[in-house]
Amino acid sequence: MTSAANDIEFRSVSKRYGAVTAVSDINLAVPKGAFVALLGPSGCGKTTCLRMIGGFEHPSEGEVFVGGATMNGVPAYRRPVNMVFQQYALFPHFDVESNVAYGLKQLRPRLAKAEIARRVGEALEMVRLGGYATRRIHELSGGQQQRVALARALVNKPRVLLLDEPLAALDKKLRTAMQFELQSLQRELGITFVLVTHDQEEALSMSDLVCVMNAGQIRQLASPKEIYDNPADLFVADFVGKTNRLAAVVDPASGSIKLANGKTLATTRARAMNAGAATVALRPEVIRLARASAANAALLEGTVTHRIFLGSSAEYSISVPGLGDLLVTAERHGTEDSDLVEPGESVAMNFDPGQAHIFQA
Structure with a gap:
């Protein structure tokens, strides 16, 4: 039935x-x-x-x-x-x-x-x-x-x-x-x-x-x-929406993940996973963007390589040493000093590690 x-x-x-x-x-x-x-x-x-x-x-x-x-x-x-x-x-x-x-x-x-x-x-x-x-x-x-x-x-x-x-x-x-x-x-x-x-x-x-x-x-x-x-x-x-894929290693004992560039992020999601290789999926809009000179204790730093102007927002391709290119979506007033960052500028990026999804390899 x-x-x-x-x-x-x-x-x-x-x-x-x-x-x-x-x-x-x-x-x-x-x-x-x-x-x-x-x-x-x-x-x-x-x-x-x-x-x-x-x-x-x-x-x-x-x-x-x-x-x-x-x-x-x-x-x-x-x-x-x-x-x-x-x-x-x-x-x-x-x-x-x-x-x-x-x-x-x-x-x-x-x-x-x-x-x-x-x-x-x-x-x-x-x-x-x-x-x-x-x-x-x-x-x-x-x-x-x-x-x-x-x-x-x-x-x-x-x-x-x-x-x-x-x-x-x-x-x-x-x-x-x-x-x-x-x-x-x-x-x-x-x-x-x-x-x-x-x-x-x-x-x-x-x-x-x-x-x-x-x-x-x-x-x-x-x-x-x-x-x-x-x-x-x-x-x-x-497939659904845009996402950045970052290679990482999970350490459930410490509740952290270590990215391929050596940066360690604390996240409670790691505690429920098995130790070993994983992929971190990070949505472009959860990353906060600022010029490097204005940033404090940035999780990641990189250089803008491309920018797509979308009117109310902009999409940036940012080269991050050890991680490759990251896509970041920023509202027009989401950066400090000016609402648009130019290609070639150094930028700092922060995000809440809890917003990153982790998938075992």
Whole structure:
């Protein structure tokens, strides 16, 4: 039996294509009404998982449940699921109303024309396209086409909505606007959304839960904050957001780590680890930057080699003897004397060792 609190469950699911294993022994539970992002690099298995939920692929092993019922062997058109594809898959020779009504017209027994018109109107109002019913697809902007695809997917009132990188074709400004639209829509409807993306920012900003995948397996399933602040392993720390990787040796007896440049840092995290080689993952924004002349008791010192100006902040590449290049993100007023440091300047860096994540080699 599946949990009544879950809309989607994978139980020991694997998917193979000949000798290639796309998904390996995955167990996953998606709560009702959640907005879940499947995040990972190309080939990690996220799209395969989405397609197994939608019925476009079937597991080689294990079971997929939707709404508490097993979907093994159930064709896509019989599942309480709809999908919005990356390229929207709209019919260019239909107007907006006909595109949205298409799925309703395939239902058996047939719906009355008045019922179809009513539901199409509701769906278009839902995505804020109430006055666009007679428009042709080529007359719409990219964002409007995306909303037509959403209306077509939602008009059948699915239990689960699947989104296969639906914002990938949009420019950055429109993509940001549509992220807000999708969040608002999901909250209004209260249905489960499953989004596939390789965009970390998109996954973190839109979803309640992020499922980070790699090589056909789930590496971590947690809230966006938990994923970012407490990555389960070095892959998650590396893939989600930016991070500096520093070679170190753990000494649990003294509760410290020794970096490759000889600097020793005290951290309680070391006491719970085994002695030996490790990698320290340090987010660029936790490092405080100051000009070397203004620094006191700096943990690290180095020389700025590159700077990328980002408006409200700046990213610096800093060469640190014995450690290599570190990436540091500083707010415009995060440095002393001036809000920008120039390439070639010597700088000092401090950070709370407790904010560094340590992973055994």
